[in-house]
Amino acid sequence: MIRKRPNDRSTNRQQRSSLWQKCTNLRALKQVHASMVVNGFNSNYSAIRELIFCGAMAISGTIDYAHQVFDHVSEPDNFLWNTMIRGSAQSQCPLNAVLLYTRMENRHARPDDFTFPFVLKACTKLSWVKMGMGIHGKVVRFGFESNTFVRNTLIYFHANCGDLRIASALFDDSAKRDVVPWSALTAGYARRGKLDVARRLFDEMPFKDLVSWNVMITGYAKQGEMESARKLFDEVPKRDVVTWNAMIAGYVLCGSNEQALQMFEEMRSLGEKPDEVTMLSLLSACADIGDLDVGQKIHSALLEMGSGDMSIILGNAVIDMYSKCGSIERALEVFRRMRDKDVSSWNSVIGGLAFHGHSEESVNLFKEMRRLKVRPNEITFVGVLVACSHAGKVEEGRGYFNLMRIVYRIEPNIKHYGCMVDLLGRAGILNEAFEFIEKMEIAPNAIVWRTLLGACRVHGNVELGRRANERLLEMRRDESGDFVLLSNIYASRGEWQGVEEVRKLMDDSGVKKEAGCSLVEADNSSLMHFLFDSKPKSR
């Protein structure tokens, strides 16, 4: 792949940069790396640097690979550190950016004015206020507080998750109050729900650019104020794909999926090109309303658009859409065609198959995944355990539960316990299911007890059912934090439907005392809802 042309340096350089440009996915990246090793470029620092830059920045979803390569560099310079921190900050796991920064300090590499904006961005994404404050301290200590970029990112951090007063003070003290810090502050106020302050800032801006408008539109859209958003959208002097995306995402967020799709049509008819973000919103809308037809159309639009391969995240969204729209076959087809996969891709199909009752295939895929050395995560095991539960494979399920804990060192969460109770309960091993709940290391929630209750009913075990019922009522009696907690989790993620669900759970105290479990549904649909109805996450 790489041919040496010792007499022509400029061609060589050009050729290399075009080579890196052709690197658009993990496979290509690995190929280039391999040929670097073969051709002896592996000790060439500038080649390594480009490789890492490519993995960390140019291609999405390849940051892990960049990490692997980076770990072998004995003395990375600031450019490499910064590139890795930057790439990690914008990845799924921004925590790595902070870890890298710590490593950097421990190795006595001196952070520079490029380093801090990236670390601060990671802190913002993580909403890690304490760490962000600490980094702010470092900024001061290293003397970068007056650097425009660093300062603007500090404003961005404090405005979005820290102290709005600090953000305002930093902004007021700025020598240059141009659009960037102004918009950052505005976005912060909007995100904190202070739309009136945000709007005032927006109106007072001496100069507005496209981003300022997008900030305000997004602010309204995220708070569900779609009328106000729409008003600004109609006023805006110029639109770009982000403007459209903000509107579409806003409609999806408040459940107006039809509006979102309509917006998409309008966008296309006006000649604005949708991008990955657009498609992700739309796919999630389709998955939400279970609209297979439109989902399919989005998928084919995607195939027409894409010059190369779909990104992993987009592929996962397509799989998820098909899976949630009930077409597990198509989900599998897309999965099989996908060249680069990550855990989420596997999770979607393993979970989808399990949910649709294809237990055997689900477990087989899990085995295949392990064979290919893809590390399963906690979500994977929810799928696998559901598959075992469906198929009544008690021993296998127990085995996987232990595999998760012992081999992969994943602490079981409430969903895993729910699966196990369902597994044991369905098989009629009720006493053990009961003991299982009692021995849980985390507090059981109502869904777990209701699952057991349902099993007791199916198997006609009145005595245990009564005890489970008591626990359920107890939980309600002391207004256990569980409901509040669960409902908070839902609310913080904007899943209002989930909140309603919890409210409903709280309302119907489940069961009447003497009636045993007569009011409990026989099927476990609420458990399945609990297990699968959250958005897929990769990590």
Added chain:
DNA sequence: AGCGATACTA
């Protein structure tokens, strides 16, 4: 030296 700040996804 080369990388950098605000908006849309998760």
